[in-house]
Amino acid sequence: MPIAQEIVREAHYSVGRPDTYDRNNVFYLTNVQFAYVAGVNGIMIRERMATNFFMGFFAAEALLMTETGNAVGAVQIAGTDAVTQIPFFITTCQYTLIGEELYAASAYLNREPMLLGNLKAQDYFKFLITSIVLLGAILATFEITGLTLLLPEK
């Protein structure tokens, strides 16, 4: 809780609006999935949200919240690494960060060299992994299984 409050406070300070920060706006709701949905949806409808950000891991609650956001006319931006929820977010939100884009968002927004370097390293690793996958597929096609056996599943 204090970490979440600190992150929001830091965001308000960094854009030069410390006066708009109210720590009571960052609060615990519940750890029960659908009770949480009921709470969030109630807040959305009562307060007539203008913008919703859905960032992180989501399960069945995703669509329930985004459809309600849609119904109140909010602009919605989502980002998730939960593959099963991505279609729902794409359908109901104006912008969706798909999978790894969620992790790249901070680098994209503040353009810090350290974070951009991190993204570049991820791309190189992706290239490396894809090359190994392709090489493994080609070798396995010719029944050369050395590389496949070198990288066991578990």
Add this chain to the structure above:
Amino acid sequence: MKKTIPLLIVILGGLIFVAWAFSPHYLIQEVFYNQFYLPWIYAASGFAMFLGVISLSMMHSNKIKRRAPKWQYSYLFFAGFIVTALAGFIGGTQKGSVLMWMFENMQMPMSATMFSLLAFYMASAAYKAFRARSPEATVLLVAAIVVMLAQVPLGVRISRHMPAISQWILDVPNLASKRGIALGVGLGSVATSLKILLGIERSYLGGGD
């Protein structure tokens, strides 16, 4: 100093869990995880819940004090909280107690109601997604129709190849894109974890010195 100690705790805690994930050693798996970490986490989770309850109570009492819009609902929170807590403290949590009755006859049906709403929301989302406004949306529409028809007897009546086509859609293009996303997510989460472990990402520590 205000940042250094929390940062060291995060780095040390992170490194211990990296060791736990990768090492099968008795010391880390049994002594650290089962004998030390799990009992502590059970003890600490009660305090975490207590913090959550304080946070929620403060938010609702502030709403009542400030006469914020719809502040009357905040009394419902306090009423629900007090009644549930009393039922638990006085009647216990065993089967047949008032608390369990409230759980089975109030909370469960309400959760089930919320979950069942998902079916209607899915229909509405599907309508939005399946409007063939572009070539990509048309491909999506056709693929969805094939996969859905293959799940019901009518699909097999239309064509006996329907289940095989549906399975191919799920196993090849669908799985390929899912694995592509999973690959990116895996690398992204490793990079983010490393940023936190190495102290590059510190926004959770706040802005003070």
